[in-house]
Amino acid sequence: MSDPAGTTTAAASPVGLHRVLEPAGVLPQAATRLDTRRELWPDEVRVRVERLNLDAASFRQLERKHRDKGGNAGSAVRAEVLAIVAARGKMQNPETGSGGMLVGTVEEVGERSPLGLSVGDRVATLVSLTLTPLVIEDGLADWDGRSEQVPADGYAILFGRSIAARLPDDLAPELALAVMDVCGAPALTARVVGQYEEPVVAVVGAAGKSGSLSLVAARDAGAARTIGVVPVATEADLLSGAGLADVVTLADARDPVALAEAVTAAGGPADVTVVCVDVPGCEGGAILATADGGTVIFFSMATSFSAAALGAEGLAADVTMLVGNGYVPGHADYALELLRGHDGVRTLFERRL
Amino acid sequence: MSDPAGTTTAAASPVGLHRVLEPAGVLPQAATRLDTRRELWPDEVRVRVERLNLDAASFRQLERKHRDKGGNAGSAVRAEVLAIVAARGKMQNPETGSGGMLVGTVEEVGERSPLGLSVGDRVATLVSLTLTPLVIEDGLADWDGRSEQVPADGYAILFGRSIAARLPDDLAPELALAVMDVCGAPALTARVVGQYEEPVVAVVGAAGKSGSLSLVAARDAGAARTIGVVPVATEADLLSGAGLADVVTLADARDPVALAEAVTAAGGPADVTVVCVDVPGCEGGAILATADGGTVIFFSMATSFSAAALGAEGLAADVTMLVGNGYVPGHADYALELLRGHDGVRTLFERRL
Numbered sequence: 001m002s003d004p005a006g007t008t009t010a011a012a013s014p015v016g017l018h019r020v021l022e023p024a025g026v027l028p029q030a031a032t033r034l035d036t037r038r039e040l041w042p043d044e045v046r047v048r049v050e051r052l053n054l055d056a057a058s059f060r061q062l063e064r065k066h067r068d069k070g071g072n073a074g075s076a077v078r079a080e081v082l083a084i085v086a087a088r089g090k091m092q093n094p095e096t097g098s099g100g101m102l103v104g105t106v107e108e109v110g111e112r113s114p115l116g117l118s119v120g121d122r123v124a125t126l127v128s129l130t131l132t133p134l135v136i137e138d139g140l141a142d143w144d145g146r147s148e149q150v151p152a153d154g155y156a157i158l159f160g161r162s163i164a165a166r167l168p169d170d171l172a173p174e175l176a177l178a179v180m181d182v183c184g185a186p187a188l189t190a191r192v193v194g195q196y197e198e199p200v201v202a203v204v205g206a207a208g209k210s211g212s213l214s215l216v217a218a219r220d221a222g223a224a225r226t227i228g229v230v231p232v233a234t235e236a237d238l239l240s241g242a243g244l245a246d247v248v249t250l251a252d253a254r255d256p257v258a259l260a261e262a263v264t265a266a267g268g269p270a271d272v273t274v275v276c277v278d279v280p281g282c283e284g285g286a287i288l289a290t291a292d293g294g295t296v297i298f299f300s301m302a303t304s305f306s307a308a309a310l311g312a313e314g315l316a317a318d319v320t321m322l323v324g325n326g327y328v329p330g331h332a333d334y335a336l337e338l339l340r341g342h343d344g345v346r347t348l349f350e351r352r353l
Numbered sequence: 354m355s356d357p358a359g360t361t362t363a364a365a366s367p368v369g370l371h372r373v374l375e376p377a378g379v380l381p382q383a384a385t386r387l388d389t390r391r392e393l394w395p396d397e398v399r400v401r402v403e404r405l406n407l408d409a410a411s412f413r414q415l416e417r418k419h420r421d422k423g424g425n426a427g428s429a430v431r432a433e434v435l436a437i438v439a440a441r442g443k444m445q446n447p448e449t450g451s452g453g454m455l456v457g458t459v460e461e462v463g464e465r466s467p468l469g470l471s472v473g474d475r476v477a478t479l480v481s482l483t484l485t486p487l488v489i490e491d492g493l494a495d496w497d498g499r500s501e502q503v504p505a506d507g508y509a510i511l512f513g514r515s516i517a518a519r520l521p522d523d524l525a526p527e528l529a530l531a532v533m534d535v536c537g538a539p540a541l542t543a544r545v546v547g548q549y550e551e552p553v554v555a556v557v558g559a560a561g562k563s564g565s566l567s568l569v570a571a572r573d574a575g576a577a578r579t580i581g582v583v584p585v586a587t588e589a590d591l592l593s594g595a596g597l598a599d600v601v602t603l604a605d606a607r608d609p610v611a612l613a614e615a616v617t618a619a620g621g622p623a624d625v626t627v628v629c630v631d632v633p634g635c636e637g638g639a640i641l642a643t644a645d646g647g648t649v650i651f652f653s654m655a656t657s658f659s660a661a662a663l664g665a666e667g668l669a670a671d672v673t674m675l676v677g678n679g680y681v682p683g684h685a686d687y688a689l690e691l692l693r694g695h696d697g698v699r700t701l702f703e704r705r706l
Contacts, residue, residue, distance in 0.1 A: 015641070015668055017610060027609050027637050029667045097659075131667045161669045184666065256380050257370060284380050288368070298658070298676075305651070305658045305676060306450075313537065313679030314382045314484045315368055316514045321676035323651075323658060326666030 012041030014114075014160035019133055021089070028131035028159075034089035036133045036157070042112040043160035047104040047123060049134070052150040053177060054081075054100040058093035059148040074145030081150070085136050092130040099129030100148070101181065102156055103173060114160055124180050125156070126163040126332060133157040165332040174353050175346075176336065178209060183335035184326035185210035185299045186217035189274050191328065192295050193217070198224035202263045202270035202289055204253045205277030206245060207235040210299055212348045214274045215244045216338050227266045229253065231277075238351075242344030251285075253277050259285030275300050283307040284315070292318045299324035365394030367467075367513035372486055374442070381484035381512075387442035389486045389510070395465040396513035400457040400476060402487070405503040406530060407434075407453040411446035412501040418448075427498030434503070438489050445483040452482030453501070454534065455509055456526060467513055475526075477533050478509070479516040479685060486510040518685040527706050528699075529689065531562060536688035537679035538563035538652045539570035542627050544681065545648050546570070551577035555616045555623035555642055557606045558630030559598060560588040563652055565701045567627045568597045569691050580619045582606065584630075591704075595697030604638075606630050612638030628653050636660040637668070645671045652677035 012018050016028040019035045028034060040046055059077075066076035085091050092099050106121040117123065125132060138153035158164055167176050193201055201218040205211045206228030218226050228245030230236050231252055240248045251262035253275070259282075263270055269291040275282055280302045287308070290296050296319055298308065308321050339345050365371050369381040372388045381387060393399055412430075419429035438444050445452050459474040470476065478485060491506035511517055520529050546554055554571040558564040559581030571579050581598030583589050584605055593601045604615035606628070612635075616623055622644040628635055633655045640661070643649050649672055651661065661674050692698050 025608055025610055027641075027664075027667070029664065030637070127667050127669065128663060130663075163669050255378055257378055284383070288380075301659050301662065303658045305656045305661075306654050308658075308676045309654065309679060310481060310483070311380075311382065312676075314380070314480050316480065316516050316680050317678070318680060318682055319678065321678055323661045323665075323674035323676060325670070325672065325674055326662060327669050327671060329671055 012043050012160065014043060016131065016159040019157070019159075028090075029128065032088060034133045036089040036135045038155065040108060040110040040157070042110045043114065044110045045106060045113050045115055045117055045158040045164070046108045047102070047125070047156045047158060047164070048107040049102055049104040049152050049154045049156050051103045052091060052100055052129065052152050053102065054091070054148045054150060055093070055096070055098035056148060058096045058098045058100065061093060061095050077145035078140050078143055082136060082140060085134055090129060090132055090134050097130070099132075101125050101177065102129060102132070103167070103177065104156065107155065115158060115162065115164060117164060122167045123164040124167060124177055125158065126165055126180055126183070132162070163327065168336055171336070175349060178349055178353065179213070179335050179339050180332050182210035182213060183331040184328055185274070185276065185324065186213040186335050186338055187328035187331035188297060188322070188324060189214040189272070190217040190221040190334070192297060192322070193221035193223050193272055196271050198222060199271030200225045200227065200268055201272045201274065202227040202229060202266075202268055203245070203274045203276060204229045204259070204282065204286060205275070206230055206248070207239045207348065208276055209349060209352065211274070211276035212239075212242065212244055212345050213335055213338055214276060216342050216345055218272070218274070220338065225267050227263055227268060227270065229259065229262060238348065242348055244342065244344045253285055254279060254281040256285035256288050260288035263289040270294060272297070275303070278302050280304065281307070284311045287312050287315055287317050287319055290317070290319045295320040295322060297322045297324055365396050365513065367396060369484065369512040372510070372512075381443075382481065385441060387486045389442040389488045391508065393461060393463040393510070395463045396467065397463045398459060398466050398468055398470055398511040398517070399461045400455070400478070400509045400511060400517070401460040402455055402457040402505050402507045402509050404456045405444060405453055405482065405505050406455065407444070407501045407503060408446070408449070408451035409501060411449045411451045411453065414446060414448050430498035431493050431496055435489060435493060438487055443482060443485055443487050450483070452485075454478055454530065455482060455485070456520070456530065457509065460508065468511060468515065468517060470517060475520045476517040477520060477530055478511065479518055479533055479536070485515070516680065521689055523693075524689070528702060531702055531706065532566070532688050532692050533685050535563035535566060536684040537681055538627070538629065538677065539566040539688050539691055540681035540684035541650060541675070541677060542567040542625070543570040543574040543687070545650060545675070546574035546576050546625055549624050551575060552624030553578045553580065553621055554625045554627065555580040555582060555621055556598070556627045556629060557582045557612070557635065557639060558628070559583055559601070560592045560701065561629055562702060562705065564627070564629035565592075565595065565597055565698050566688055566691055567629060569695050569698055571625070571627070573691065578620050580616055580621060580623065582612065582615060591701065595701055597695065597697045606638055607632060607634040609638035609641050613641035616642040623647060625650070628656070631655050633657065634660070637664045640665050640668055640670045640672055643670070643672045648673040648675060650675045650677055
């Protein structure tokens with residue numbers, strides 16, 4: 001299957017089906033084991049890995065599990081990550097189902113790769129580690145197992161339809177990564193806001209990473225008024241200081257009446273409501289805060305599909321409800337541009353690094 | 354609070370917040386106890402109940418729980434439904450969280466009710482029993498506890514923003530109810546299809562109630578080609594016989610590659626994919642079967658929010674994903690019209706009664 005350049009010529013699937021070993025027929029994300037062979041199919045790219053960024057939920061689960069081991073907790077976490085990657089051919093926490101991202105340098109580009117990358121490019125992957133073939137070659141010797149940031153040497157494979165972004169030269173890599181991690185939110189927010197005439201836009205969880213970027217994306221896309229909703233006064237002060245919203249208001253997003261009243265008092269109801277808070281139970285409030293004919297975009301992974309569907313029906317609310325898709329073409333560049341153009345966003349991000 | 358006509362005059366909330374007893378501040382659907390007082394607030398309507406239609410998932414759970422009681426299983430189920438309604442002031446199964454619908458006759462209309470109903474109208478409620486104040490007055494004496502169809506005497510309260518539809522004179526009540534139960538699907542499908550120019554529309558689970566209505570709604574709204582996906586040959590025969598789809602194709606919706614290939618071979622990828630199958634794990638296939646720029650509408654309550662969100666991101670799929678909202682203005686009338694106009698739909702529905 002290999003030609004002398006190390007590129008196999010058999011047909012590859014752009015979504016990586018040819019790398020799925022078990023179970024047969026599923027997508028790489030659902031696979032329990034991926035083929036990590038070093039040789040590339042013609043549309044693939046191999047990346048020399050520098051660092052993994054484990055998903056926060058995954059790292060916390062591993063940390064909790066091994067906490068009782070005292071001084072050895074870090075090594076136990078490290079050993080488990082190594083074992084997972086060895087067994088699955090990818091980093092996907094079996095408990096949380098989540099992965100993370102990676103940073104590295106392009107090592108080889110298949111002749112038919114559509115990704116536009118060149119050998120030597122420093123990139124971050126924007127598809128999850130849960131579907132990325134990965135081999136670790138240094139035993140994670142430089143990692144103490146005590147942080148989500150994992151220095152690593154090894155390689156990873158990108159498929160034809162994977163997404164990777166070049167790290168920009170003008171931003172610290174940690175900052176660029178933090179922006180790329182949530183870059184789907186501002187891109188989709190801008191697209192939806194652009195479908196309305198001078199809409200009122202409410203962002204719930206507005207002082208966070210995806211929230212602050214969504215606020216400036218809304219303004220950029222023509223919102224007539226932006227409302228930033230936060231749960232506590234310290235966040236309200238931060239957000240007001242950053243100057244990203246026309247109005248900043250306090251409300252517990254899990255309290256539907258309080259949320260709807262706060263948004264209304266701030267100039268709502270909203271034509272577009274963007275939910276960026278990672279706590280369950282915000283569906284009803286988001287629906288109530290939104291005008292008939294409006295749209296709710298749910299970016300929180302804590303969103304319950306049935307609570308949203310039954311909630312809107314129960315309220316006879318004629319609102320469009322979107323599952324926040326993390327992929328929109330051009331999303332990484334757009335989010336980095338927003339950060340560069342808004343010191344307030346940059347300040348909020350840098351506080352979190 | 355009551356005037357002589359039995360109508361209280363204090364301010365009412367159109368979504369029924371004034372009827373929530375516990376816990377304070379939540380919406381009626383999330384409440385553990387509702388106020389069932391007979392007297393109406395000015396925008397409410399009281400309905401004399403004839404029959405409850407318990408949600409299928411709820412009834413099956415009750416049946417399973419009491420199965421071991423042999424000859425008394427039916428009475429045990431009946432006793433539990435009575436206990437739930439007495440304790441909560443509404444019929445909401447604490448295990449499944451679901452309710453059902455009811456049929457009855459309008460008994461009194463508050464002077465400021467916006468619902469357009471008159472005393473004597475025979476109606477079905479289109480909001481869930483999980484948020485409808487309900488009192489049962491006959492001990493469910495005419496119900497054997499062995500069917501989802503519950504003859505009942507008592508009353509229920511509709512809020513200003515509740516939805517109820519008059520039962521049509523030309524259709525059997527069971528048939529009309531079965532249509533109304535899924536009427537959000539064809540209405541939203543038609544709206545989304547109308548946003549595209551001559552789209553290809555795939556309906557997954559096309560021989561079911563919401564699926565068959567969505568198919569004809571798609572054609573009605575201008576689809577250039579409709580593809581009906583079903584899992585087994587008997588359903589394919591039924592659907593072909595009904596003449597509702599341009600192409601009928603077989604695929605297991607949980608197998609993403611098989612589903613995408615079947616839709617593509619039938620003239621896809623789809624611009625609009627409508628998911629109407631109530632099994633988990635259909636998100637990836639629906640996304641893969643949909644063209645870039647297309648829309649997936651998820652009507653199945655088995656949809657996983659995170660599987661949809663992460664799935665699209667992992668596939669770099671630029672698709673819009675909608676949470677199927679059960680409410681669209683005019684949905685009941687539109688669905689009944691589709692049934693009247695398509696003998697094939699009617700036949701599929703009548704087979705299921």
